[in-house]
Amino acid sequence: MKKKNFKIVFYALFAALIIHVIISWVNICMDFSPQMSAEISHVKSANPLPFPNVVGIHKVNDRKKLERALKKHKNFEVDVLYTNDDFYVGRSKEKLGHLTLSGLLYGFDLSKSYIWLDLKDSEPASKSLSERLLEILEETGIGKEKVLVEGEPEFIKELSEAGFYTMFTPYISRHMTLEERNRAIRHTEALIRDTGASALEGDISTYNMTRIYFPQMCKAVIFARPWVEVRKRLIMRKLARDPKVKFFVYEKL
Numbered sequence: 001m002k003k004k005n006f007k008i009v010f011y012a013l014f015a016a017l018i019i020h021v022i023i024s025w026v027n028i029c030m031d032f033s034p035q036m037s038a039e040i041s042h043v044k045s046a047n048p049l050p051f052p053n054v055v056g057i058h059k060v061n062d063r064k065k066l067e068r069a070l071k072k073h074k075n076f077e078v079d080v081l082y083t084n085d086d087f088y089v090g091r092s093k094e095k096l097g098h099l100t101l102s103g104l105l106y107g108f109d110l111s112k113s114y115i116w117l118d119l120k121d122s123e124p125a126s127k128s129l130s131e132r133l134l135e136i137l138e139e140t141g142i143g144k145e146k147v148l149v150e151g152e153p154e155f156i157k158e159l160s161e162a163g164f165y166t167m168f169t170p171y172i173s174r175h176m177t178l179e180e181r182n183r184a185i186r187h188t189e190a191l192i193r194d195t196g197a198s199a200l201e202g203d204i205s206t207y208n209m210t211r212i213y214f215p216q217m218c219k220a221v222i223f224a225r226p227w228v229e230v231r232k233r234l235i236m237r238k239l240a241r242d243p244k245v246k247f248f249v250y251e252k253l
Contacts, residue, residue, distance in 0.1 A: 038181040038185055038213060039185065039213075040215065041185050041188070041213055042216055043189045043216065045196070045198050045218065046196055047160065047165065049148065049218040049220075049247075050246075051148070053240055053243075054114045054246060054247045055236065055248050055249075056073050056074075056075030056114065056116065056247065057072065057073060057075070057251070058077050058222055058250055059077065060076035061089050061104075066108060067108075070108060075115070075116075075247075075249075076249070077116035077117075077249045078101070078117060079091045080120065081093065081096060082123065083096070083123045084123075085125045085127045086100050086101075086132060087100060087117075087133065088100055089103075091120055101117075102139055110140065110142050114147075114247065116247055117150065118150045118151070119152075119155050122151070129159055130162030133147075133159070144163065144164060148165045148166070148167060149164050149166045149167070150166070150220070153168050153195045156168060157195045157196065160197065161196065165198040166197050167201045167218075167220055168191065168195065169200070169201045170188040171188075172184040172185065173205075173209070174205070185213055188200075199217060199219060199247075200214060200218070201221075202220075202222070203221070203222050204221065204223055207219055207239075211242065218244050218245075218246045219242070219245045220245075220246060220248070221245060222249055222250075224250065
C-alpha cells in the first residue's frame with residue numbers, strides 16, 4: 001500500500017513538473033499575432049547600452065549577499081534611495097537602514113563587475129545625483145561605463161546628461177486595447193527622447209512586449225518570480241539569443 005501511494009505521489013509530482021515546464025515555455029516563447037499588434041516603434045537611444053549579455057543576481061542589498069553573488073556571476077543589481085546627500089541601500093524609506101552604497105561596495109574587487117542600480121526614490125539635496133554617484137565610483141574604483149541606473153524618468157534624465165547609462169520601465173501590457181497600446185508606445189518614445197535612456201527595463205512579460213514594439217532599444221530583464229532550475233535555464237537561453245538583451249538578473253543565489 002505504501003509503495004502504491006509513493007508511486008501515485010511520484011507520478012503526480014512528475015506530471016506537475018512537466019506541466020510547469022510546458023506553461024513556462026509557452027509564456028517565454030509567446031509572440032503576438034500581427035493582427036493584434038500595435039505600431040512598431042523604431043526609436044533609438046542616443047546613448048545605447050554597449051554591455052555584452054550580462055547575467056547577474058537580483059536584490060544584492062547586503063554585504064554577505066554581495067560576497068556570494070561575486071562568486072557566482074560577479075554582476076548584480078542593488079536597490080538604492082538618494083537622501084541626505086548620499087545613496088542608501090534599501091527598497092523604501094520606511095525600511096531604510098544605515099548601509100550606504102559606498103559601504104556596500106567598499107573592499108570588494110569589482111573590476112570585472114557590471115552593476116545595475118535600481119534608484120527607488122530621490123529627495124532634493126545640496127549635491128546632485130550624478131555628482132555623488134561619480135564620487136562613489138571614484139572611491140570604489142568602478143568605471144562609470146560598467147554601471148546601469150534604473151529609475152523614474154525624472155530621476156534618470158540628470159544621470160543621462162552626466163554620461164551614465166540609464167533606463168526606465170515602460171508601462172505597456174498585453175491586456176491593453178490596441179488604442180491604449182499605441183498611446184503607451186508613443187508615450188514611451190517621448191520619454192526615451194526626453195531622458196536619453198539607454199535601455200528599457202522590465203520583467204519577462206514586459207520584455208515580451210518591448211522585444212516586439214521597441215526592437216531598436218536595448219533591454220534589461222528581471223526574473224524574480226518562483227521558478228525551478230529548468231525554467232531558469234529556458235529563460236536564460238532565450239535571452240542569450242537576443243542581442244538587444246544587455247543585462248539579465250534573477251533573484252535566487
